[in-house]
Amino acid sequence: MYEQAKDNTRTLKFTGYKDNKDxxxxxxxxxxxILTILISCEFAHNLSDHTHSPSANTPTAIQxxxxxxxxxxxxxxxxxSEKNQTTHSPICPDTxxxxxxxxxxxxxxxxxxxxxxxxxxxxxxPVLQAxxxxxxxxxxxxxxxxxxxxxxxYVMLCRTNQLNHKTLLWGADSVDGLNWTxxxxxxxxxxxxxxxxxxxxxxxxxxxxxxxxEYKVLIACEGDQNCRVALFTSSDLQTLKFVNxxxxxxxxxxVIFPEKSVDGRYMRLERPTIPSAGGKGNIWLSHSPDLIHxxxxxxxxxxxxxxxxxxxxxxxxxxxxxxxxxxxxLFHGIMNNCTTREYSVGAALLDLDKPWIxxxxxxxxxxxxxxxxxxRGLVEHVCFPCSMIVEPDNSVKVYYGGADTYQCVAxxxxxxxxxxxxxx
Ligand code: BMA
Numbered sequence: 001m002y003e004q005a006k007d008n009t010r011t012l013k014f015t016g017y018k019d020n021k022d023x024x025x026x027x028x029x030x031x032x033x034i035l036t037i038l039i040s041c042e043f044a045h046n047l048s049d050h051t052h053s054p055s056a057n058t059p060t061a062i063q064x065x066x067x068x069x070x071x072x073x074x075x076x077x078x079x080x081s082e083k084n085q086t087t088h089s090p091i092c093p094d095t096x097x098x099x100x101x102x103x104x105x106x107x108x109x110x111x112x113x114x115x116x117x118x119x120x121x122x123x124x125x126p127v128l129q130a131x132x133x134x135x136x137x138x139x140x141x142x143x144x145x146x147x148x149x150x151x152x153x154y155v156m157l158c159r160t161n162q163l164n165h166k167t168l169l170w171g172a173d174s175v176d177g178l179n180w181t182x183x184x185x186x187x188x189x190x191x192x193x194x195x196x197x198x199x200x201x202x203x204x205x206x207x208x209x210x211x212x213x214e215y216k217v218l219i220a221c222e223g224d225q226n227c228r229v230a231l232f233t234s235s236d237l238q239t240l241k242f243v244n245x246x247x248x249x250x251x252x253x254x255v256i257f258p259e260k261s262v263d264g265r266y267m268r269l270e271r272p273t274i275p276s277a278g279g280k281g282n283i284w285l286s287h288s289p290d291l292i293h294x295x296x297x298x299x300x301x302x303x304x305x306x307x308x309x310x311x312x313x314x315x316x317x318x319x320x321x322x323x324x325x326x327x328x329x330l331f332h333g334i335m336n337n338c339t340t341r342e343y344s345v346g347a348a349l350l351d352l353d354k355p356w357i358x359x360x361x362x363x364x365x366x367x368x369x370x371x372x373x374x375x376r377g378l379v380e381h382v383c384f385p386c387s388m389i390v391e392p393d394n395s396v397k398v399y400y401g402g403a404d405t406y407q408c409v410a411x412x413x414x415x416x417x418x419x420x421x422x423x424x
Pocket of ligand 1: 204205343382384
């Protein structure tokens with residue numbers, strides 16, 4: 001229930017939830033003893049404040065408050081984007097109203113004042129689309145994985161839909177990571193019966209990690225065995241060598257870390273989608289001695305922790321990047337609404353030694369569908385990244401699919417993504 005504040009006609013004062021009398025009585029009897037203690041504590045706290053500090057509106061007190069405010073604003077590490085200035089004190093001086101504790105009351109007007117885009121759409125988007133294949137007719141090219149090779153060349157493993165939506169994995173090359181030339185033919189992939197059965201519906205969303213002196217490529221497959229993920233290796237990203245399937249159904253969105261764990265095992269992020277693993281899809285981390293057998297698994301980021309843009313599911317997106325602040329990852333968050341499923345992009349920082357510990361996660365997406373090429377296509381309202389390249393000057397290129405139809409790039413700075421993880 002809200003009442004109009006007496007002193008200011010433009011504000012509404014929250015006075016508690018309106019309830020029927022029985023409930024009120026029950027609540028009152030339950031919380032009366034707690035309240036007595038709290039009121040005494042609060043009274044003692046106020047009393048000690050009054051004893052030890054000058055009166056609230058004396059010139060000294062006003063001067064002290066001004067100094068504190070100045071100190072806070074000079075702590076801003078990123079002048080471009082204001083950080084969420086919410087400060088939570090356990091109990092505000094005026095939180096006790098007719099017996100109901102309102103811990104947020106002091107901050108009821110607080111919100112994240114985000115004034116800067118962390119990722120900016122490349123002006124040449126989409127960097128690849130179906131018409132680039134002409135005279136070959138294709139339906140879409142999206143959710144592709146851009147990789148920067150040691151020699152400085154860029155290669156993209158493109159998810160390409162034929163007219164019947166069956167996938168082709170098509171290579172593209174670039175000298176700047178922005179302008180792409182499609183190769184004349186798609187990658188040669190297995191032709192055995194098991195591959196044909198496992199990929200009967202689709203194979204999709206490649207992720208590429210450089211480790212052990214070669215590229216490890218993971219590709220999700222859907223067909224007769226629900227979702228399985230295939231591991232390939234490559235020395236040059238010209239040809240791919242099939243190794244094995246690396247999971248029993250149902251698990252997807254796998255990304256291998258570029259370094260082994262402190263005890264020498266491979267690590268991967270993944271999204272098991274069986275009900276006992278969180279159903280809608282939470283992010284997990286598993287270990288392996290050989291990239292084939294996986295276990296020692298930890299649930300590390302749940303949909304409920306990013307409720308407002310990922311409550312309907314979230315999965316790992318990009319290969320973790322080592323930073324001074326932890327492993328930086330991008331993930332995709334899914335939000336169902338009345339008409340669609342929105343896919344947007346979040347970021348998180350993981351502990352360097354125990355990466356299943358999430359140190360920071362963006363409570364707001366750093367990229368979400370707005371552009372025409374993200375809003376309209378085979379699947380509307382989708383931004384879906386599969387890779388992020390950090391350049392030597394710490395600028396960042398994020399390769400993402402728009403609306404399951406277009407291949408796009410977003411540009412940014414590493415420090416801004418880290419800032420967003422810690423402050424948004
Ligand atoms: C997911 C994957 C993605 C796709 C997304 C939205 O399940 O298939 O490749 O972008 O759905 O359709």
